Amino acid sequence: MxxxxxxxxxxxxxxxxxxxxxxxxxxxxxxxxxxxxxxxxxxxxxxxxxxxxxxxxxxxxxxxxxxxxxxxxxxTAYGSEEVEILFTALYNTVNEVAAKAYIEQGRCVKHLLVSLWVEMLTSFMREMDSWSDETPPSVDEYLSFAWLSISCRSCILTSTHFLGIKLSEDMVTSPEFTNLCRHVSFVARLLNDLQTFKREEEERKLNSVILMQASHKDGGGISEEDAIREIKKMVEFNRRKLLHMVFQRNGSIVPRECKDVFWKTSKTAYYLYSSGDEFTSPQEMMEDMKSLIYKPLELHALATS
Incomplete structure (x- = not known):
């Protein structure tokens, strides 16, 4: 650069x-x-x-x-057709969303959208660089960028500008907003890791479950079951923190409508990763969507005694 x-x-x-x-x-x-x-x-x-x-x-x-x-x-263009397609699509999307958000908010949010994408792509690069490192990162080091690469922050901060309420820049960039993003992103990232660690171990990718086991090797190591148990504790901790912030009123500057988006996002994460990786291989989710959109609702008469 x-x-x-x-x-x-x-x-x-x-x-x-x-x-x-x-x-x-x-x-x-x-x-x-x-x-x-x-x-x-x-x-x-x-x-x-x-x-x-x-x-x-x-x-x-x-x-x-x-x-x-x-x-x-x-x-000399972008080096490859794929990169040019991705960049053009991202460039046009950011400009389109920024134009629509300006109508809703009465101010330009393009710089925020750009910074969110730069932040997310940077976390992707850090994650990729860590794959080739001889010494794997600790769980905390991994989560310092993995909570951003799960993309919850960019999705939520973009969508909150279209809830029909005015959001100031100070509000969107406030520590409260950031902490809400962090807790819901931790929930989504850790739930994802719990369902994908076997596949990602074969692919030599980073995963909190794998890193949790590696971090205890000097002390005799812990089993896969113990590592899973520790990650589940972290999920529950962040879920409770998120729930507390959603219902907190005193000292809060984030509107309840925005907080509901954070809470619904965490529920979506549980739906996607409750029994598998429905984000990567949406089998049950596809059936649920077909049922929701196409299948008529059948009401069964209550059995009478």
Whole structure:
């Protein structure tokens, strides 16, 4: 990514342009000024000024080289058709959602949407990088980015802007909102891990159950059943924390309508991962949706004695 050195601002660049003009055309000074300032032709000052300018010029050349390289990479498309499709779809979706949210909220939320996607994609990268690390992360280190990669935060924060209530930026970025996101994301992530750890162990992917077992190896290790039990305790802890925050009134700035979204999301996670991985392989869920949408409701008469 192209970055400017923080020590070289635009205003400093303008100052350096003025200095180089003075260095290259010293005769513009009048003889009266030279008489008043005997150091005006001091060779040491000229050498020092030229050295300072050369340092700055080298920095500008480096930045220009980076900028030109970035521009060439952009001009040669995205590297693959798949990346171009994904980027275009994401770009258009963010702009479309931001435009609709502006109508609902009366303010621009595009920067929030972009930051949510950057945050989530960064967590994906951290998770992928951890796969190749020789030393696996601890459970806490894993959860520090895995709660973001489950994508609950981006989904919820986007949808809450369409509940028919006004949400300020301070409210959406408040610690209370973040903690609600964190607890529901922990619930979803850990429930997912409980149902997928066998498959992910074969695929050499990270999973809290696997890492829980690995973290106890120095002390003799724990069984798979004990690791599952510990993860279930963490699920229940975060579920209770979430429930407490949902019904908390004193000191709360998050509207109840938003809190209900968090609670319903946790219930959805239980539905998806109660007996399998219905997110990856939606077998029962597909049947439930077919029943909900297509099958007529059959009412059976109550048996009379």
């Amino acid at each position: 192209f970055q400017l050195d923080s020590n070289f601002s635009v205003f400093q660049g303008i100052r350096h342009i003025m200095h180089q003009q003075a260095l290259r055309a010293p005769t513009i000074y009048s003889k009266h000024i030279r008489k008043r300032c005997p150091a005006i032709h001091n060779e040491d000052l000229f050498l020092f000024s030229r050295q300072d300018f050369n340092i700055c010029q080298a920095q500008y050349q480096k930045e220009l080289e980076q900028l030109e390289r970035w521009n060439e990479q952009s001009a």
